[in-house]
């Protein structure tokens with residue numbers, strides 16, 4: 001089953017965490033995850049993915065302008081309705097707006113008819129309510145949580161559509 005992790009990353013932090021999410025997804029049998037920059041992605045791969053996760057750097061306590069512009073434009077060509085959607089962020093500060101950015105992405109996803117998901121508290125600790133946020137000065141300490149998040153997203157997609165790849 002194809003899965004997509006899309007990110008915007010100016011200085012590499014969000015890309016690094018997107019790769020951690022992909023590594024976690026790849027732990028699930030049958031999952032075929034790929035990470036793409038918003039500036040260079042395979043539209044067909046996204047369209048054929050059952051699960052699409054988006055990563056944003058936090059700008060001014062919200063998503064970056066590039067992420068918002070993508071959600072309001074090119075996203076509409078990616079047949080996102082009905083797919084499992086999730087979001088994550090990187091930010092310089094714990095209280096820098098990470099969860100607001102995640103909510104903004106999830107709101108857009110739901111508006112497009114996606115099924116917003118994170119795993120919440122269903123898998124126990126670490127609890128990830130809306131989506132994971134990594135603080136830029138400590139990225140290595142968030143690797144495990146982001147991998148777990150990817151695994152949880154992939155497990156849910158497989159549970160929903162195991163024998164129905166797009």
Ligand SMILES: Cc1cc2nc3c(=O)[nH]c(=O)nc-3n(C[C@H](O)[C@H](O)[C@H](O)COP(=O)(O)O)c2cc1C
Pocket residue numbers: 008009010011012013014015056057058059060061062090091092093094095096097136
């Ligand atoms: C224009 C701009 C605005 C930013 N605003 C915030 C902010 O409000 N809160 C925060 O915690 N970090 C903020 N940051 C820091 C970035 O979110 C952080 O460095 C992020 O990890 C960058 O991701 P990237 O390396 O993938 O581009 C801002 C950075 C830029 C360039």
